[in-house]
Amino acid sequence: KNQVEQSPQSLIILEGKNCTLQCNYTVSPFSNLRWYKQDTGRGPVSLTIMTFSENTKSNGRYTATLDADTKQSSLHITASQLSDSASYICVVSDSMDSSYKLIFGSGTRLLVRP
Amino acid sequence: NAGVTQTPKFRVLKTGQSMTLLCAQDMNHEYMYWYRQDPGMGLRLIHYSVGEGTTAKGEVPDGYNVSRLKKQNFLLGLESAAPSQTSVYFCASTRGVLGYEQYFGPGTRLTVT
Numbered sequence: 001k002n003q004v005e006q007s008p009q010s011l012i013i014l015e016g017k018n019c020t021l022q023c024n025y026t027v028s029p030f031s032n033l034r035w036y037k038q039d040t041g042r043g044p045v046s047l048t049i050m051t052f053s054e055n056t057k058s059n060g061r062y063t064a065t066l067d068a069d070t071k072q073s074s075l076h077i078t079a080s081q082l083s084d085s086a087s088y089i090c091v092v093s094d095s096m097d098s099s100y101k102l103i104f105g106s107g108t109r110l111l112v113r114p
Numbered sequence: 115n116a117g118v119t120q121t122p123k124f125r126v127l128k129t130g131q132s133m134t135l136l137c138a139q140d141m142n143h144e145y146m147y148w149y150r151q152d153p154g155m156g157l158r159l160i161h162y163s164v165g166e167g168t169t170a171k172g173e174v175p176d177g178y179n180v181s182r183l184k185k186q187n188f189l190l191g192l193e194s195a196a197p198s199q200t201s202v203y204f205c206a207s208t209r210g211v212l213g214y215e216q217y218f219g220p221g222t223r224l225t226v227t
Binding site: 004031032041042043044045046049051089101102103104105106107 | 118147154155156157158159162172204206213215216217218219220221
C-alpha cells in the first residue's frame with residue numbers, strides 16, 4: 001500500500017533556530033514529492049516540488065532534500081520565524097496515475113516560540 | 115485573480131440533512147479535486163474531475179456525489195449527512211498532470227450533529 005510517513009508529529013523550537021522535518025514514503029513507482037505548508041484554518045500552500053532526479057530544492061529559508069534510493073525526504077527550515085508556525089505536509093505522487101492523484105502524509109505541526 | 119474559492123466556510127448540519135459545497139477556480143484548470151481532512155490523518159481524496167463533464171471516485175467516495183457542469187466549478191453534495199462526515203473539506207485544482215502544482219481553497223468546516 002502506498003504510504004507517506006512523517007516525523008516528528010509535532011515540534012517546538014525557539015525563534016531563530018533551525019529545524020529539520022522528515023518524510024519516508026513507500027509510493028512506487030515514484031513521480032514527484034512535494035512539501036506543503038498549511039497555516040491553521042487555511043488550505044495547504046506548495047513550498048517545493050521535486051522529481052526523482054532532483055536531490056535538493058530551496059524556497060527562501062526552506063530547503064527540501066530527496067533520496068529516491070532510500071525513499072526519504074527532509075525539509076530544513078533555517079533561522080525560523082514566528083510565521084513558520086504551521087503544519088508541514090509531505091505529499092507524493094506516483095507516475096502510473098494519469099489522473100494526478102496525490103498521497104498525503106499526516107503532517108508535522110511546528111510551533112515557533114519567541 | 116481569486117484562485118480557488120469555496121462556499122460556505124462553515125456549516126452545521128443535522129443527521130440526514132443534505133447540502134452542496136461549491137468550489138470555483140478562475141485559473142482555467144482542467145483538473146479539480148475534493149479532499150477531506152480529519153485530525154491526525156492526511157488529506158484523503160473524495161472525488162476528482164479531469165475535465166468539464168467528467169467525474170471519478172477517489173479514496174473515500176461513499177456518501178458523497180459530485181458534478182462538474184462548468185469547467186470552473188466543482189460541486190460536492192452530501193445527500194444524507196452523517197456524523198462521520200464531520201470534517202474540513204478542501205477543494206483543489208491544477209493545470210495538468212505530473213509536476214504541476216495543486217492550488218487549494220481555504221476549506222469548509224462541516225459539523226454534522
